[in-house]
Amino acid sequence: MSRSMRKGPYVDERLLAKVEKQERSNTREPIKTWSRDCTIVPEFIGHTFLIHNGKTFHKLYVIEDMVGHKLGEFSPTRMFRGHSGGKAKAAK
Amino acid sequence: MPRILGVDIPNDKPTHISLRYIYGIGPSLALRLCEQARVDPQRRAKELSDDDISRIAGILDRDYTVEGPLRRQTQQFIARLKDIGCYRGSRHRRSLPVRGQRTRTNARTRKGPRKTVAGKKGVKEMRG
Numbered sequence: 001m002s003r004s005m006r007k008g009p010y011v012d013e014r015l016l017a018k019v020e021k022q023e024r025s026n027t028r029e030p031i032k033t034w035s036r037d038c039t040i041v042p043e044f045i046g047h048t049f050l051i052h053n054g055k056t057f058h059k060l061y062v063i064e065d066m067v068g069h070k071l072g073e074f075s076p077t078r079m080f081r082g083h084s085g086g087k088a089k090a091a092k
Numbered sequence: 093m094p095r096i097l098g099v100d101i102p103n104d105k106p107t108h109i110s111l112r113y114i115y116g117i118g119p120s121l122a123l124r125l126c127e128q129a130r131v132d133p134q135r136r137a138k139e140l141s142d143d144d145i146s147r148i149a150g151i152l153d154r155d156y157t158v159e160g161p162l163r164r165q166t167q168q169f170i171a172r173l174k175d176i177g178c179y180r181g182s183r184h185r186r187s188l189p190v191r192g193q194r195t196r197t198n199a200r201t202r203k204g205p206r207k208t209v210a211g212k213k214g215v216k217e218m219r220g
Contacts, residue, residue: 073179074178
């Protein structure tokens with residue numbers, strides 16, 4: 001079910017504060033974050049984030065098209081390395 | 093048989109049914125079109141006058157995206173998802189279910205016909 005319009009998008013306030021701080025000082029340091037559930041708002045455009053995926057941080061430069069998605073959508077949490085036996089078959 | 097928007101030739105079913113042969117027209121839009129064009133939805137498609145047809149085509153042209161443009165639009169939306177490198181985009185790229193469905197079994201619509209892997213454990217093992 002989608003989120004109620006009344007509430008507006010969910011944005012991590014501390015993260016937004018960090019973005020605004022950078023905006024004021026005109027610096028563009030990657031921001032490390034764990035809040036994968038935070039919606040990407042227009043203020044984030046042009047900033048770089050390091051989004052945690054449970055193990056490492058995934059670098060993301062936000063562009064306009066990404067607005068409305070969640071940060072977590074850009075930091076995959078699973079890595080598929082192929083099924084067992086796949087290598088053996090290839091070697092043969 | 094009548095032709096609407098070039099290629100589509102609905103047959104001798106009731107108008108609201110045959111309109112659904114056009115890509116992008118479903119049950120509710122078909123009925124709404126009949127109402128807007130003041131055509132009896134129950135009348136057979138072959139009984140439509142040229143005037144009826146041009147009215148329906150006019151409304152479609154003006155207010156709705158169907159057929160080619162609609163297909164293109166959908167492709168663009170998917171291309172955008174792939175482009176920005178989000179999770180949904182990667183699911184499209186791998187032609188796996190996009191909306192969080194299980195893939196351990198089923199998901200055949202997205203994955204296509206089963207590709208049997210030689211030497212894989214039997215069905216009994218999978219149930220265990």
